[in-house]
Amino acid sequence: MTHDDIDQLQRIIARELEVQPGADIRDEIQRRQAFLIDQLHTTGQHCLVLGISGGVDSTSAGLLAQRAVEAARERLPKARFIAMRLPYGEQQDDDDARQALDAIQPDECLTVNIKPASDAMLEALEQAGLEFRDQAHRDFVMGNIKARQRMIAQYAVAGAQGGLVIGTDQAAEAVMGFYTKHGDGACDLVPLAGLTKGQVRDMAAQLGAPDTLVNKVPTADLESLRPQLSDEEALGVSYAAIDRFLTGESVAPEDAERIIATWRRTAHKRAMPRTP
Secondary structure, three states: OOHHHHHHHHHHHHHHOOOOOOOOHHHHHHHHHHHHHHHHHHHOOOEEEEEOOOOHHHHHHHHHHHHHHHHHOOOOOOOEEEEEEOOOOOOOOHHHHHHHHHHHOOOEEEEOOOHHHHHHHHHHHHHOOOOOOOHHHHHHHHHHHHHHHHHHHHHHHHHHHOEEEEOOOOHHHHHHOOOOOOOOOOOOEOOOOOOOHHHHHHHHHHOOOOHHHHOOOOEOOOOOOOOOOEHHHHHOOOHHHHHHHHOOOOOOHHHHHHHHHHHHHOHHHHOOOOOO
């Protein structure tokens, strides 16, 4: 792939994902908070629902959501934010999730252990005859089951309480398709859309998140055989390189080619279901 090819694709991808390299983070906080308030007004719903993992993305989105519902109460007195803890049994970074909740101060917090439901689903599939290539393949599929069980729980709460589910996707994850389709990729509102990972960190800091969460090594933590596997190890490229790619800066050719190949391979995640 030539330098010109990479340069052209960088522009196409950045435009597709609505990346704004020079955005003022304070302005973006106000704009995205206003977006959440507007969605409550226009949909007639009165609460926002979000799973809090202890990572910088969910912390940023949670801080935005709590600010939004507090501002929305001038016109919507019942507006509130429901944070959810969704551990699979014992969460290894439980202290980080607690720190995030302490910073956010949500109106309500529900804790739902997804382990029984996730384990029961895998057991039922295997009893039905489903087979895996090996234990690593089984563990990977189970990771996606966990992600989808978490979204089942969030939509159950939203359905019961008249709410909208918030997603935590941002441009650096979107370009890599680094989320579970119909799992953490399923949501009603995406307030962090278009932001690079660095911009999300800046937003979290501006909103008052603890430094330990702002600078935490990101991990999806879905695989039991590789607990706390970092996103960057799973992706094979650093978030710093992804951010530089998205903002039109020069990156190592091997990083650019990996990002472009992954963007192409995961296009189905960013598209509506295909029709005849």
